[in-house]
Amino acid sequence: MENLADLLRDRTQPLHTQAERTGIVRDILTGRVDRNGYALFLRNLLPAYEALEAGLSRNCDRRGIDVIAVPEIYRAGTLISDLNAIAGSTWLQSLPLLPAGERYARRVDRAADGDTARLIAHAYTRYLGDLNGGQALRRVLARSLDLEPRMLTFYDFPEIDDLKSFTADYRDAIDRAGTSAADASTVIEEAAAAFQYNIDVSIAVKAAAARQ
Numbered sequence: 621m622e623n624l625a626d627l628l629r630d631r632t633q634p635l636h637t638q639a640e641r642t643g644i645v646r647d648i649l650t651g652r653v654d655r656n657g658y659a660l661f662l663r664n665l666l667p668a669y670e671a672l673e674a675g676l677s678r679n680c681d682r683r684g685i686d687v688i689a690v691p692e693i694y695r696a697g698t699l700i701s702d703l704n705a706i707a708g709s710t711w712l713q714s715l716p717l718l719p720a721g722e723r724y725a726r727r728v729d730r731a732a733d734g735d736t737a738r739l740i741a742h743a744y745t746r747y748l749g750d751l752n753g754g755q756a757l758r759r760v761l762a763r764s765l766d767l768e769p770r771m772l773t774f775y776d777f778p779e780i781d782d783l784k785s786f787t788a789d790y791r792d793a794i795d796r797a798g799t800s801a802a803d804a805s806t807v808i809e810e811a812a813a814a815f816q817y818n819i820d821v822s823i824a825v826k827a828a829a830a831r832q
């Protein structure tokens with residue numbers, strides 16, 4: 621069998637293209653987002669990261685999850701920190717959690733139940749995305765929204781010395797996690813779903829930001 625990470629990339633490649641070209645992600649990438657829209661996006665990703673990181677931590681002694689439960693890449697803390705810096709400490713009241721954000725988090729939460737193999741798909745989708753495309757996003761955001769470094773900690777990995785080699789290692793870890801998953805196709809289809817949830821959040825945040 622081809623490696624799991626390669627299979628995941630092949631399956632999600634068209635969805636990746638779609639994700640880049642849709643909703644608030646597209647606006648961020650093209651420098652057309654305002655601070656409120658960006659903060660609303662972070663707020664609606666937060667519950668999915670919290671579910672992912674709680675799920676990884678809870679299952680970190682299971683074979684497969686052990687290699688991908690790496691606290692140095694956990695992002696929930698940085699999201700909260702950026703939200704406080706950008707939107708002020710009242711963000712929980714001022715920025716709504718949209719149904720799409722809630723649905724994404726619930727899906728991740730459910731993936732942490734049972735044999736937990738589907739958690740691999742969610743770790744792949746968010747963390748390899750953050751480690752790869754995140755750095756390009758950081759540059760665009762710093763410029764277009766004039767954000768200070770303390771507002772962009774989501775893109776910082778201070779405990780990781782060499783981001784490039786860490787990213788390659790994490791991709792290998794996804795492969796190793798896959799060898800203990802009973803059924804690769806379950807993981808692959810969960811990754812496709814994870815991309816779709818991300819696209820849905822991106823569209824919903826764009827629409828909600830336009831209404832505010």
Ligand code: HEM
Nearest residue numbers: 625629639640645649744745746748749752753756757818
């Ligand atoms: C904002 C626009 C985005 C940009 C500019 C971007 C850019 C990139 C780049 C340059 C790579 C490396 C490609 C490679 O090594 O072949 C990558 C990989 C990846 N991206 Fe994105 N990305 C974006 C959005 C997203 C989104 C929204 C997701 C999903 C939530 C995502 C998930 C991933 C994943 C999972 C990978 C790893 C592919 C692999 O190595 O298997 N990206 N991205």
